Amino acid sequence: MIPVGGITCCLSAAALYLLGRSSGRDAEVLKSVTRVNQLKDLAQLLDAASKVLPYVVAVSGRVGSDTPINCEYSGLRGVIVEQTAEQHFLKHNDAGSWIQDSALMLSMCKEVPWYLDDGTSRVHVVGARGATGLVLTVGSEVFEESGRSLVRGTLDYLQGLKMLGVKRIERVLPTGTPLTVVGEAVKDDIGSIRIQRPHKGPFYVSDKTIDQLIANLGKWSRLYKYASMGFTVFGIYLLAKHAVQYIMERRRHWEMRKRVLAAAAKKAGQEEGGLNGNTESRSESANKDRMMPDLCVICLEQEYNSVFVPCGHMCCCMACSSHLTNCPLCRRRIDQVVKTFRH
Numbered sequence: 001m002i003p004v005g006g007i008t009c010c011l012s013a014a015a016l017y018l019l020g021r022s023s024g025r026d027a028e029v030l031k032s033v034t035r036v037n038q039l040k041d042l043a044q045l046l047d048a049a050s051k052v053l054p055y056v057v058a059v060s061g062r063v064g065s066d067t068p069i070n071c072e073y074s075g076l077r078g079v080i081v082e083q084t085a086e087q088h089f090l091k092h093n094d095a096g097s098w099i100q101d102s103a104l105m106l107s108m109c110k111e112v113p114w115y116l117d118d119g120t121s122r123v124h125v126v127g128a129r130g131a132t133g134l135v136l137t138v139g140s141e142v143f144e145e146s147g148r149s150l151v152r153g154t155l156d157y158l159q160g161l162k163m164l165g166v167k168r169i170e171r172v173l174p175t176g177t178p179l180t181v182v183g184e185a186v187k188d189d190i191g192s193i194r195i196q197r198p199h200k201g202p203f204y205v206s207d208k209t210i211d212q213l214i215a216n217l218g219k220w221s222r223l224y225k226y227a228s229m230g231f232t233v234f235g236i237y238l239l240a241k242h243a244v245q246y247i248m249e250r251r252r253h254w255e256m257r258k259r260v261l262a263a264a265a266k267k268a269g270q271e272e273g274g275l276n277g278n279t280e281s282r283s284e285s286a287n288k289d290r291m292m293p294d295l296c297v298i299c300l301e302q303e304y305n306s307v308f309v310p311c312g313h314m315c316c317c318m319a320c321s322s323h324l325t326n327c328p329l330c331r332r333r334i335d336q337v338v339k340t341f342r343h
Contacts, residue, residue, distance in 0.1 A: 007235070007239075010239075012231045012235075013232040016224045020222070020228060024217070026202055027218045027221060030213055031214060034058070035057070036058065036059045038121070040121040042123060045185075046186075058180060058181070058182045059116060059185075062116065062177065062179070066113070071139050071140070073142055076139050077174065078173050079111065081110045081173075082108070082109045082170070083108050083168065083170050085168050086166065087165075088100065088102045088165055088167055091161055111129065116179060122193075123195055127196055131197070132202070132205075133205055134206070137177075140168075141167070143165055144167075145164070179207055180204070180205075180206055180208060182203065183197060183198060183201075183203045257300070297316060305341070306340065307337070307340055308332075308336075313329045313330060314340065
């Protein structure tokens with residue numbers, strides 16, 4: 001049998017190790033990123049580093065937009081708004097009980113051009129939805145109960161469903177939110193500066209400072225590596241345990257096979273000696289045969305003590321006979337198993 005548990009633990013350890021290595025690598029990259037204290041200094045840095053592309057920087061400021069979105073339910077003003085609608089219902093399962101479930105009905109997102117402003121200058125942010133660390137605030141969460149009518153209730157019951165209602169969630173990135181953005185800084189022909197995803201490098205949009213991002217990545221890197229070591233040790237233990245059990249099982253079967261072959265050879269020699277001896281020697285040989293264990297042909301551990309009806313063969317113990325439907329010797333169907341007792 002394949003040791004699924006041990007293999008799964010080792011694969012999980014490898015995946016956690018790769019995650020920890022990736023987090024640690026990102027933390028080291030963030031340490032080397034150029035930090036811009038004031039956005040007005042970014043233009044001068046880009047002019048001085050015009051030959052260094054891409055130029056990855058870390059900037060901070062508050063979210064702003066010339067055309068913000070007015071949220072429908074929460075009344076907030078934001079630059080990114082996500083709306084989802086989930087239908088909640090009870091469904092009838094095979095066990096005959098009702099369980100609660102949900103299905104996504106609607107998912108939409110709106111985004112307008114927006115920027116970071118620290119009071120000294122503005123920097124536009126492009127592609128923030130694909131950045132790491134972006135968390136939208138839950139602006140509103142409304143549950144609208146389904147209308148109840150006799151016809152609708154009957155139809156839902158026949159389909160095995162009971163509609164509960166619709167849950168609408170509105171997530172938003174409000175204006176005025178302080179953010180830290182790590183990405184590639186680009187200056188266009190008209191002097192406007194934007195931060196976007198670099199071709200190679202980190203892209204973060206987070207409400208945490210750059211130092212907090214580095215600390216969190218380092219913490220997760222250590223946790224992933226510790227978890228990887230734990231899964232590795234446990235996986236090796238399971239694999240070693242399975243290997244030892246397999247070796248012991250093969251050894252036990254080999255010893256039982258040697259015992260059966262030795263017993264068969266000894267019995268054949270005694271029968272041959274009995275044919276050439278007198279009645280006394282035959283009686284002595286028969287007594288010795290009765291003293292030798294007659295092993296079950298399936299487990300090779302217990303003595304056979306059951307008779308199959310109607311064929312009459314006796315070659316298995318009661319424990320193994322309980323799992324059989326046909327005689328292992330003649331393949332005839334077993335109608336009854338009778339236990340025998342030796343005196």
